[in-house]
Amino acid sequence: MKKTLLIVILSLFVSVNMWAQDEAAEKDQPVGAAFENGTLIDAQTSYIPSVKSLEFVIQHKFGPIDNGDAAFDLFGLYAAGANVRLALNYVPAKNLQLGIGVTKLNLYTDLNAKWTVLEQTEKNTVPVFVTVLGNAAIDGRPKDDFGGLNNYENPLDTFEFRGSDRYSYFAQLLIGRKFSDALSLQAGVSFSHANLVAQYHDHDRVGLHFNGRLKFSPQSSFIFSYDAPLKIDDISEQHSGWNANNAPGWDGPYHPKASLKFGIEVSTYTHAFQMYVGNANGILPQYDMMNNMNDPFEGLAIGFTITRLWMF
Known part of the structure; x- marks a missing residue:
């Protein structure tokens, strides 16, 4: 009797275990990474490496292609205005990445x-x-470089520098498939804020984003990124009463332009190399969203992004 009962219990256990395995096999699984790495030109993607991964990122932009004699300065390679960012990213938990970076422009x-x-x-x-992603940046330029500005609320007052004037922020929601x-492809909406801006500029800016990749070989893809700052009067601080009579040198409302970048990516399991051309010189997203004044296909410059991944 005991043997029979034991056989029945074992049979039930095996049956339940096999049923559980079949149920697990039928559960929906993640489709896999949509992008080869977490950086797409200057934008971020949904891709986050495995836990305990460390990533080194190099982002470089040369000067404008049309800067003077294009042949003499090798289409911007020798031109003034180059920008570079170095960054380290670490993954402490599943689908969570933390990072730090330094940028030449404004010593961010x-x-x-x-x-x-x-x-x-x-x-x-x-x-x-x-x-979801965000960053907080600190402008590292010497204090004297902030001089000569006037108080935003009252242009007639003398500007008084505060440490918090160095801070700017960026937050973004991305949805991709x-x-x-x-x-x-992925699209997103963002909010940028800078504690200190030039006279008659806005402190806040909402933007829309669209970027993606199309693979044409196992390791190579066409890539693009489009970022569009929005003109929203309800959050704008630019008043219609400001004109050349009370704002010397001001020639009208300040509205940043959309940035368009496109290029090619070559990637492996631990490396990615992207070369592209675009119309915005900034690398940090809040800077581009608030300061790019080049129309698409104007002020074009060559750039590249390199990523190197280590798994521990």
Whole structure:
């Protein structure tokens, strides 16, 4: 009797275990990374490496292609106005990345974080990737470089520098989808803020973003990034009463232009190299969203992004 009972219990256990395994196999699984790495030109993607991964990022932009004699300065390679950013990113937990970077322009130091909240699944139980990210940057220029500015609220007052004037911020929500092994697209909305801006500029800016990649070989892809600052009167600080009579040198409302960048990416499991051309000189997103005054296809400059990944 005991042997019979034991056999029945073992049979039930095996049956339940096999049923559980079948149920687990039928559960919807993540579709896999939509992008080869977490940086797409200057933008961020939903991709976050495995836990305990360390990533080194090099971002470089040369001077404008049309700066004087294009042949003499090798299409901007020798031109003034080059910009570079070096960064380290670490993954302390699944789908969470923390990083720090330094940028030549304005001697920025930035702290950043990225979290992929939802991952697209194979059976479309979750049809998209959802990622949130943000950074806080500190302008590291000498205090004297901030002189000569006037108080934003009252242009007639003398500007008084405060340490908090160095800070700027960027927050973004990204929604993306891997349509196939070759095609991935994502769109997003962002909010940028700078504690100190030039006279008659806005402290806040909302923007829309669209970028993606199209693979044309196992390791190579066409890539693009488009960022559009929005003109929203309800949050604008530019008043219609400001004119040349009470604002010398001011020639009208200040509205940053959209930036467009496109190029090619070559990637491996631990490396990625991207070369592109674009119309914005900044690398930090809040700087481009608030200061780019080049129309698309104007002020074009060559740039590249290199990433190197170590897994521990």
